[in-house]
Amino acid sequence: MAKILEVKNLKVSYHTYAGEVQSVRGVSFDLNERETLAIVGESGCGKSVTSKAIMRLIQTPPGDIKEGSEILFKGKDILKMEDNELRKLRGGQISMIFQDPMTSLNPTMKIGKQIAESIMIHRGLSSKEAFEEAIKMLKIVNIPNADKRANQYPHQFSGGMRQRAMIAIALACDPNILIADEPTTALDVTIQAQIMDLMKDLQDKLGTAIVLITHDLGVVASVAQRIQVMxxxxxxxxxxxxxxxxxxxxxxxxxxxxxxxxxxxxxxxxxxxxxxxxxxxxxxxxxxxxxxxxxxxxxxxxxxxxxxxxxxxxxxxxxxxxxxxxxxxxxxxxxxxxx
Structure with a gap:
C-alpha cells in the first residue's frame, strides 16, 4: 500500500516566559492510503501538537516547528508550502475534526451554511449547489431530517449530532486524509461507539486515510490497523x-x-x-x-x-x-x- 503521509523527525517547541517547552521531540511515522493509524497517549504527551503541525496550525510565535522536521504529503513537504498551497491542502486534501465540536462550530451560523462554506471554497460550487451538497453530507453522517437540521444552529444539536456535523464538514470535499483529534471526548459510551462505527463506515465508502488521536486504547481496538504509543x-x-x-x-x-x-x-x-x-x-x-x-x-x-x-x-x-x-x-x- 502506498504511503500518503510521512512525518520525519518532527520537533515542535513553545517559547514561554519560563523557557522553551519541547512538546514534540523527534517524532517519525508514516500513513498508508485507506489506513487508520492511532496515536495514543495521556494528555500533554504531544498528540494534538503533532496533528496541528501536520495541518501547519502551530501558531508562531509562541510555537516553533524546528529545522530538520519534515512532513511529506504525497512526497511534498507541507512545511515548505506557500499560503495558497496550504489553503488548498486544508479541508481539500487533509481535513481535521477537533476535540470539542461546540467550540469548533460557529455558534452564529446555521450548520448547513458551515458545511456549504467549505464546499464553495474547495469545489467551486454556487451557494445553492453547495447547500444541497451540505444536506447530502448530513444524510451521509446519519443525521435524521437533514433538510430541517441544515437550517438549525449548533446549540440546537446534541453532542453526538454536533460531532457528526463536524465529520460532515471534514469529509465534504472528499479529503485524502482525515485527522480526528479525540473525536469521542465528552460523549457517552453509546454515542462514542456510533461515532467510531460511522468513521469506519465512511472510510470504507470514501477510501479516506485516518489519523486517530486519542488517550483511550479501548476506542481504537476495532478501528485502527496500527497504533503508535506516545x-x-x-x-x-x-x-x-x-x-x-x-x-x-x-x-x-x-x-x-x-x-x-x-x-x-x-x-x-x-x-x-x-x-x-x-x-x-x-x-x-x-x-x-x-x-x-x-x-x-x-x-x-x-x-x-x-x-x-x-x-x-x-x-x-x-x-x-x-x-x-x-x-x-x-x-x-x-x-x-x-x-
Missing part, C-alpha cells in the same frame, strides 16, 4: 493493533492497557491508575522519560535514552528492558490478559 513528546512503542494488544512491550503501554475497563471484572474491583506525573518538558530528562514512573526502571534508564528495538517488521519499542543484559520482566497483563 509519551512525553516521543513515540515509545509502535506496531499493528493486534501486536500492541497481544504482545505489548513497553511498561507505559502496559499501564495504558491495564487502565482500560474490562467486562470480566467485578463491580468492586479497583481500576488501575498510573502513579506519578509526566516529566517537565521545560527540562526533559536525559534518559527514558518514563523512568520516574516505571517500577521496572534501572539506573541506565535515568542516564541514557533507549534506542528503538525492532521486535518484528512492524513492531518496535524504545525500552532498556529489551537489552540482552536486562533482567527478564513478565508483562503484568499476562495474568489477566489484555482483552
Amino acid at each position: 509519551y512525553s513528546g516521543l513515540i515509545v512503542e509502535r506496531g499493528k493493533t493486534d501486536e500492541i494488544f497481544s504482545n505489548p512491550q513497553h511498561p507505559y503501554t502496559w499501564a495504558l492497557l491495564q487502565s482500560v475497563p474490562r467486562l470480566d471484572t467485578g463491580n468492586k474491583d479497583v481500576l488501575y491508575s498510573l502513579n506519578g506525573t509526566p516529566p517537565d518538558l521545560l527540562r526533559p530528562p536525559v534518559g527514558c522519560p518514563f523512568a520516574a514512573r516505571c517500577k521496572y526502571a534501572m539506573p541506565i534508564c535515568k542516564e541514557e535514552m533507549p534506542k528503538e528495538t525492532k521486535l518484528s517488521e512492524t513492531h518496535s519499542v524504545s525500552c532498556w528492558l529489551q537489552h540482552p543484559m536486562a533482567p527478564k520482566v513478565e508483562s503484568p497483563l499476562k495474568a489477566g490478559g489484555a482483552k
Whole structure:
C-alpha cells in the first residue's frame, strides 16, 4: 500500500516566559492510503501538537516547528508550502475534526451554511449547489431530517449530532486524509461507539486515510490497523493493533492497557491508575522519560535514552528492558490478559 503521509523527525517547541517547552521531540511515522493509524497517549504527551503541525496550525510565535522536521504529503513537504498551497491542502486534501465540536462550530451560523462554506471554497460550487451538497453530507453522517437540521444552529444539536456535523464538514470535499483529534471526548459510551462505527463506515465508502488521536486504547481496538504509543513528546512503542494488544512491550503501554475497563471484572474491583506525573518538558530528562514512573526502571534508564528495538517488521519499542543484559520482566497483563 502506498504511503500518503510521512512525518520525519518532527520537533515542535513553545517559547514561554519560563523557557522553551519541547512538546514534540523527534517524532517519525508514516500513513498508508485507506489506513487508520492511532496515536495514543495521556494528555500533554504531544498528540494534538503533532496533528496541528501536520495541518501547519502551530501558531508562531509562541510555537516553533524546528529545522530538520519534515512532513511529506504525497512526497511534498507541507512545511515548505506557500499560503495558497496550504489553503488548498486544508479541508481539500487533509481535513481535521477537533476535540470539542461546540467550540469548533460557529455558534452564529446555521450548520448547513458551515458545511456549504467549505464546499464553495474547495469545489467551486454556487451557494445553492453547495447547500444541497451540505444536506447530502448530513444524510451521509446519519443525521435524521437533514433538510430541517441544515437550517438549525449548533446549540440546537446534541453532542453526538454536533460531532457528526463536524465529520460532515471534514469529509465534504472528499479529503485524502482525515485527522480526528479525540473525536469521542465528552460523549457517552453509546454515542462514542456510533461515532467510531460511522468513521469506519465512511472510510470504507470514501477510501479516506485516518489519523486517530486519542488517550483511550479501548476506542481504537476495532478501528485502527496500527497504533503508535506516545509519551512525553516521543513515540515509545509502535506496531499493528493486534501486536500492541497481544504482545505489548513497553511498561507505559502496559499501564495504558491495564487502565482500560474490562467486562470480566467485578463491580468492586479497583481500576488501575498510573502513579506519578509526566516529566517537565521545560527540562526533559536525559534518559527514558518514563523512568520516574516505571517500577521496572534501572539506573541506565535515568542516564541514557533507549534506542528503538525492532521486535518484528512492524513492531518496535524504545525500552532498556529489551537489552540482552536486562533482567527478564513478565508483562503484568499476562495474568489477566489484555482483552
